[in-house]
Amino acid sequence: MIAPSILSADFARLAEEAAVVAGPPGEGADWLHVDVMDAHFVPNLTIGLPVVQSLRKATDIPLDCHLMIEDPDRWAIGYAETGAYNVTVHVEAAKDPVALAKNLRAAGAKAGLSIKPGTPLEPHVEVLKHYDTLLVMSVEPGFGGQKFIPEVLDKVRTARSLVDTGHLRLLVEIDGGINADTIEAAAEAGVDCFVAGSAVYAADDPGRAVRALREQAAK
Numbered sequence: 001m002i003a004p005s006i007l008s009a010d011f012a013r014l015a016e017e018a019a020v021v022a023g024p025p026g027e028g029a030d031w032l033h034v035d036v037m038d039a040h041f042v043p044n045l046t047i048g049l050p051v052v053q054s055l056r057k058a059t060d061i062p063l064d065c066h067l068m069i070e071d072p073d074r075w076a077i078g079y080a081e082t083g084a085y086n087v088t089v090h091v092e093a094a095k096d097p098v099a100l101a102k103n104l105r106a107a108g109a110k111a112g113l114s115i116k117p118g119t120p121l122e123p124h125v126e127v128l129k130h131y132d133t134l135l136v137m138s139v140e141p142g143f144g145g146q147k148f149i150p151e152v153l154d155k156v157r158t159a160r161s162l163v164d165t166g167h168l169r170l171l172v173e174i175d176g177g178i179n180a181d182t183i184e185a186a187a188e189a190g191v192d193c194f195v196a197g198s199a200v201y202a203a204d205d206p207g208r209a210v211r212a213l214r215e216q217a218a219k
């Protein structure tokens with residue numbers, strides 16, 4: 001699965017930027033990744049709930065909201081209630097991630113848990129039993145266009161084997177520095193869903209970039 005990140009899109013034309021990566025099933029983007037940053041959990045500020053509410057009405061692509069915010073226990077639920085398909089919170093920020101996952105699911109969304117590059121996976125395996133997606137960050141969260149950190153693929157491999165042996169039931173997602181040079185290694189490590197910002201929206205033809213990334217991941 002490919003999830004273009006609108007962080008690298010033109011924020012004044014979000015509906016058109018969503019449409020540009022949409023397409024027939026199996027060809028267009030599977031999810032649209034929406035990076036919510038609060039200038040506290042990360043040193044950058046992007047968009048919040050009102051924009052997601054508008055985007056929800058403007059596109060049929062499932063919205064994959066990645067909340068890089070403090071206090072997700074309080075704020076994440078609004079994104080689920082507004083119709084986000086998947087709502088991902090950071091394990092470094094969540095106070096009660098198990099309760100949060102239950103609340104997100106009760107509000108009709110999938111629950112996602114993200115870990116920063118320096119955060120180990122093992123201490124969070126029990127918590128991950130309550131989640132539908134694991135978002136492995138392959139750059140420090142905060143900005144698009146950064147260099148892929150290959151060391152995080154060890155965590156992808158661990159997560160993949162936990163899923164394949166039935167210890168976890170979730171999709172493994174990767175976010176940061178995914179492009180034509182890095183996607184094959186990530187696919188080989190066991191990623192199910194690839195977030196790509198600059199590799200899609202800085203391309204001359206973002207729709208074609210989505211198709212090319214999917215083909216490469218399937219190699």
Ligand code: DX5
Nearest residue numbers: 005141142144145177197198
């Ligand atoms: C970074 C964001 C990513 C970002 C990825 O904090 O979470 O989703 O958009 O951008 P690229 O693909 O350019 O690294």
Ligand code: ZN
Nearest residue numbers: 033035066175
């Ligand atoms: Zn993201």
